[in-house]
Amino acid sequence: MLLDTLEAVRALLWPRTMRRYSSAVLLLPAIALVLVLVAGLAWMGEASLHLLDTETFDTGEDYTAANYREIGAQSTYWIVLGRSVLGAAIVTLVTLILAFPYAYVMVRTASAWTRKVLLVSLFLPFFIGQVVRAYGWLIILGREGLLNTVFGAVGLGPYKMIYNYPSVLFGLVQYLLPFAVLLIAPAVTAIDEEIELASESLGAHWLRTFRHVTLPMARPGLVAAALVVFTLALTDYAMPVILGGGTNDFIANAVYDAFFRISDSGLGSAVAIVLVLIATALAAVILTVLGAGTLGFSDERR
Amino acid sequence: MVAVEGVSKTFGAATVVAEVSFTVAHGRFLTILGPSGSGKTTLLRMIAGFIEPTRGEIHIHGRPVSAVPPHRRSIGMVFQRLALFPHLDAWDNVEYPLRMRGFDAAEIPDRVAAMFGIVQLQGFERRRIQQLSGGQQQRVAIARALVFEPDLVLLDEPLAALDRKLREEMQLEFRRIQQELGVTTINVTHDQREALVMSDDVMVMDGGRMQQLAAPAQTYRHPANAFVATFIGVTNFLPARVASRTGSTLRVRIGTLETPARWADPQAPVPAHDAPVDCALRAEHVRLSPTPLTDTDCSIAGKVVQCIFEGDRVVYEVAVPALDRAAIRVIDRAPEAHLLFAPGAEVHIGWHARDLIVFPR
Ligand SMILES: Nc1ncnc2c1ncn2[C@@H]1O[C@H](COP(=O)(O)OP(=O)(O)O)[C@@H](O)[C@H]1O
Ligand SMILES: [Mg+2]
Numbered sequence: 102m103l104l105d106t107l108e109a110v111r112a113l114l115w116p117r118t119m120r121r122y123s124s125a126v127l128l129l130p131a132i133a134l135v136l137v138l139v140a141g142l143a144w145m146g147e148a149s150l151h152l153l154d155t156e157t158f159d160t161g162e163d164y165t166a167a168n169y170r171e172i173g174a175q176s177t178y179w180i181v182l183g184r185s186v187l188g189a190a191i192v193t194l195v196t197l198i199l200a201f202p203y204a205y206v207m208v209r210t211a212s213a214w215t216r217k218v219l220l221v222s223l224f225l226p227f228f229i230g231q232v233v234r235a236y237g238w239l240i241i242l243g244r245e246g247l248l249n250t251v252f253g254a255v256g257l258g259p260y261k262m263i264y265n266y267p268s269v270l271f272g273l274v275q276y277l278l279p280f281a282v283l284l285i286a287p288a289v290t291a292i293d294e295e296i297e298l299a300s301e302s303l304g305a306h307w308l309r310t311f312r313h314v315t316l317p318m319a320r321p322g323l324v325a326a327a328l329v330v331f332t333l334a335l336t337d338y339a340m341p342v343i344l345g346g347g348t349n350d351f352i353a354n355a356v357y358d359a360f361f362r363i364s365d366s367g368l369g370s371a372v373a374i375v376l377v378l379i380a381t382a383l384a385a386v387i388l389t390v391l392g393a394g395t396l397g398f399s400d401e402r403r
Numbered sequence: 404m405v406a407v408e409g410v411s412k413t414f415g416a417a418t419v420v421a422e423v424s425f426t427v428a429h430g431r432f433l434t435i436l437g438p439s440g441s442g443k444t445t446l447l448r449m450i451a452g453f454i455e456p457t458r459g460e461i462h463i464h465g466r467p468v469s470a471v472p473p474h475r476r477s478i479g480m481v482f483q484r485l486a487l488f489p490h491l492d493a494w495d496n497v498e499y500p501l502r503m504r505g506f507d508a509a510e511i512p513d514r515v516a517a518m519f520g521i522v523q524l525q526g527f528e529r530r531r532i533q534q535l536s537g538g539q540q541q542r543v544a545i546a547r548a549l550v551f552e553p554d555l556v557l558l559d560e561p562l563a564a565l566d567r568k569l570r571e572e573m574q575l576e577f578r579r580i581q582q583e584l585g586v587t588t589i590n591v592t593h594d595q596r597e598a599l600v601m602s603d604d605v606m607v608m609d610g611g612r613m614q615q616l617a618a619p620a621q622t623y624r625h626p627a628n629a630f631v632a633t634f635i636g637v638t639n640f641l642p643a644r645v646a647s648r649t650g651s652t653l654r655v656r657i658g659t660l661e662t663p664a665r666w667a668d669p670q671a672p673v674p675a676h677d678a679p680v681d682c683a684l685r686a687e688h689v690r691l692s693p694t695p696l697t698d699t700d701c702s703i704a705g706k707v708v709q710c711i712f713e714g715d716r717v718v719y720e721v722a723v724p725a726l727d728r729a730a731i732r733v734i735d736r737a738p739e740a741h742l743l744f745a746p747g748a749e750v751h752i753g754w755h756a757r758d759l760i761v762f763p764r
Binding site: 300318 | 448451452472473474476478479480482483484486487488489490499500503504548551
């Protein structure tokens with residue numbers, strides 16, 4: 102009855118003849134979002150081509166590539182860039198290595214209890230949020246932190262465990278692990294356990310089964326996870342600030358500094374554009390190396 | 404060749420396989436027949452080495468294998484869901500066991516090609532698995548399980564998912580390949596027809612227990628117990644009492660009918676007078692006639708309740724007042740009698756004493 106009424110209302114608002122446009126209409130919000138993003142980028146691109154007059158603090162009218170030249174000329178930017186890309190690469194590798202077994206055990210375990218514990222420990226950090234988590238690590242790893250207190254009690258330390266590169270990477274891995282697991286788990290679920298058994302009965306021990314069957318079949322999930330983890334790490338702001346304490350800035354921190362410390366929106370825009378270009382290029386490299394077809398875009402569906 | 408000795412498997416409190424023992428001689432084809440959930444897959448997986456038996460031992464070539472991991476056992480398995488590798492093409496699927504088992508790289512292509520010939524799949528070597536039909540995928544799975552010349556092949560209902568025509572075709576096809584290669588095979592199915600058609604021996608299983616191990620015709624003609632009698636063929640079950648017994652002749656009373664019958668196990672003692680028993684009567688052993696039957700050991704009147712035309716046979720349900728109004732299923736294969744009796748028709752049914760099999764209750 103209720104359904105009939107709803108159906109009648111739907112027929113009035115959205116006649117059957119409009120049905121072939123339904124999918125287009127459902128896409129509208131996504132398209133609008135992308136358009137806003139593109140508009141923002143275009144504005145930034147435009148802004149990046151004007152130089153800030155350091156006397157008057159006005160942006161100039163003329164178009165110039167001076168901001169980009171400035172970035173190229175300053176070694177600080179090259180260092181920040183190299184640090185971000187290298188960091189993102191290391192974080193991606195470590196995160197995937199940790200996430201795969203986690204996802205695998207979570208999917209394959211026969212014990213419902215183990216699965217629940219693994220799932221909860223995965224989602225709990227999600228609810229806490231990145232910044233709070235980073236501060237949590239400060240409390241644990243800081244100079245006067247929990248660990249150093251423990252070490253001090255047994256006559257060790259204090260050790261410097263924060264405000265360095267490894268601590269930033271550590272924080273990023275911990276932050277990104279749940280994303281990776283959530284992206285890999287469905288790919289593992291899609292592998293019928295019988296296939297792994299088949300591989301064993303055909304003469305492959307578990308390691309070769311893993312290498313020749315499990316890993317290639319889980320590829321879509323691994324590619325997706327690599328892509329997400331890499332771009333999120335590369336563009337991260339909070340971890341370098343909180344756990345790096347200004348000593349280990351990433352590109353996003355440089356963007357922030359240009360915009361809000363020295364109020365040079367032209368330079369900030371230029372750095373941001375560089376970041377977007379690098380992230381896009383590296384994502385394209387990841388997709389080419391690991392294969393875009395594995396993301397499920399291949400023409401032959403299973 | 405393969406000897407299963409007192410093998411049991413319990414998961415927690417549930418006993419899934421209980422005290423199963425049998426042997427399969429070299430080159431023989433054994434089918435394990437049982438309903439879904441009777442423990443067939445579990446038994447097969449214990450032989451393959453994926454599951455460890457709770458009790459008992461399995462010998463292959465006279466050697467106990469409980470300490471041998473699956474990849475060291477020389478067993479080719481065709482799985483319930485085939486378990487082909489979707490990221491490899493047909494050729495690479497068949498080649499896989501040869502590479503994993505360290506076959507001489509020079510002879511691998513010849514072996515694989517020969518296998519594609521045996522399963523009659525030439526020309527499909529480079530197809531992706533998803534581009535093959537169900538029947539072709541079966542052939543790839545069979546080729547992959549046989550290509551490394553295993554001591555033993557295990558089939559876990561791989562044909563169950565096919566439609567009937569293709570299934571029956573593949574049954575004969577696999578039997579041909581099995582005999583051509585002379586490979587020892589254990590097949591698992593819940594399809595009685597498949598068991599009877601393909602096998603040298605049939606082991607009937609129910610509730611994790613072995614019910615009977617015999618040649619196909621034997622399980623059909625001489626079921627060891629009431630379960631086997633019901634599971635193989637369409638069987639009427641009639642509660643009865645022992646009426647009399649003189650020498651080897653047994654008479655039972657079903658409702659108001661007293662009739663001669665056959666005691667299922669000639670070795671076992673026949674129960675006392677008036678003891679409750681179960682009688683099994685196969686639907687295809689019941690004769691149907693418009694007039695009283697004279698050439699059978701009994702003839703009783705009934706009324707057709709239902710009549711189902713199945714093409715090569717007609718299945719009737721006949722209500723018989725003398726048998727406590729039991730509905731007797733009758734299968735009529737005589738072409739001239741097709742659709743002779745409509746529902747409501749008064750008929751006479753009868754059977755031979757040897758076809759009324761009596762089991763202890
Ligand atoms: N790992 C397991 N844990 C608990 N019960 C199981 C397990 N595997 C199978 N079973 C149970 O054992 C019974 C037999 O299963 P299975 O061997 O798959 O039967 P079949 O292959 O004859 O259908 C089923 O009732 C099933 O639920
Ligand atoms: Mg099964």
